[in-house]
Amino acid sequence: MSLGTGVTIRAMRRAELPAAAEVYLDARHAAGAAFPPSVHSDREVRAWVRSWDLSEDLVLGCFGRDGRLQGFAWVSADHLEGLYVDPRVQGSGVGSALLAKVKQVCPEGFDLWAFVTNTAALRFYAAHGLVEVQRTDGAGNEERAPDLRMAWRLERPSG
Template structure:
């Protein structure tokens, strides 16, 4: 199914279980060498109680199934996850467009250094790597990289 058959909309409380499913499947598929800092039930609770109600969360869905998730906070792209079966279909591109429209002054984000596909994806969308760490300050203790997008750079 092409990306234009996918609907992008604001997430609501009822979407939290599906958002968690996508987050967990995507994390495990994209980052098999990264230790998750929290078990599934804690991730689900955080998505239900914190992420969906307190962030600007968007979902991509097709035929009633959530296949992508975008979460924003002030100046930050906090989460961007796609169901592994839906990667490479332009859905991530559409979610980044939403992020840039919602945060027109600019965005920053963190991704793990081992996630080279994500780094290439963000670089294609005008994000520039500005900082690399050894991971000492993130919960996973995994080296990461901070990216910044400024509208004047695009």
């Protein structure tokens, strides 16, 4: 799907992180049972997102013509920490555009973790060339919910 004209993907600034927190919360709430219950309050999530270190990590924001944040991808080294899209624009190509940008900024590849129950995200990532490389019972995450690691590696021509 096409994002249309006037949509911009760029590195977010510190002052824009509160908008990222709202997209994160809205997307998680709208996903319902795809996510296990959060172990943090919305207030704690907002404080956590505002604390992200933009000198170490890259947060790519997708902004509409109106300047409103439609989604974001948070990248730390070669790990996609999260990709969240405002539920009002899901299915419009925002997630695909953000993931394509992540592939550009991580040309050697990257990985991510997703909950097993988040089947829509798993299908989305698989459709964009990521493959499952590890599955756990969730003992290593805060929610204690089964998850899996997916990875994308740029395929290089042989020879």
